[in-house]
Amino acid sequence: MIRLATAADLDAVAALHTEARATYYRGHLPDADFLGPEEVARARKGWAGAIDRGAVLCAVRDGEVVGIAAHGERDGLMHLTQLHVLPARWRAGIGAELHAACVETWRAAGVTTARLEVFDKNERAQAFYAAHGWAPDPETPRDGDHLVLRLTLGPETE
Template sequence: MNIRLAERADGAAVAEVHIEGRNAYYNGHVDVETLDRRAAQLRGIYGDMPTRFDRNLWCAEVDGEIVGMALVGPPQEWLGPWVGELYQIHVRPDHWRRGIGSALHEACMGAWRAGGITVGVVEVWSRNDRAQAFYESHGWRADGHTRPGPAGTEYVRLRRTIL
């Protein structure tokens, strides 16, 4: 496995990893039309992946194929200059439970440490038990903040100290 920063040419592969990962947990809860509409948006976003100085997009490769991705940057809600947001970690479902998500997570933590970020936040869909367990196993805890999510649910914000 190789963890590296994404390059412009990785956009299409990163989009498909994101789509496969999110569809795995939304399947059966969010209608297909909504999933397809968001997939088209993601293909456009990652297909024209701009280089942003305030974000890091990481890729996980296995045998030269991108099978995971993680994106970090400033929080969507201003929480201070020392706070970073982990927007997402996605791994293709056929590569779950192989340490890929943990390796991506460590890359994000290392980038934050190097950049002086001391607190991280991430939002997790309330019905995504797998993601909640993953983040909890890596030291993240709910901080009481929520926002509306799809299918009458909510997103739960988790927080952790970056050491």
């Protein structure tokens, strides 16, 4: 089931975010950059705000939050700011369901283009996004150590 996150989900969302990020940042960035107390607190505050804005979707299985996606408009363009699945649940279609729910939400709101940034060492995520129609942003292909991808939403595009 995919649903909007509520304030009651904040602990699960923040923990999932921290665990998922550790899988792709570990070995590439100092642990403090993604596991340090200041970073964990900053991320939790960001998730709380996104949940309050109604911008977070949760994938729930057997009562457990197993995937999360956050999105919002910035500079007149929709951004997929986060999409994480518990590593123990990878390859079960949860990310694809969350992605489809985001696309459906965007289409309903009249969005025709979305953007995201993906860590340049996270090849698994890059392959996921490519399989779902994301391509390098022709205007800004990189932002530091992240690749910038763009999705054009046509009537048949997911």
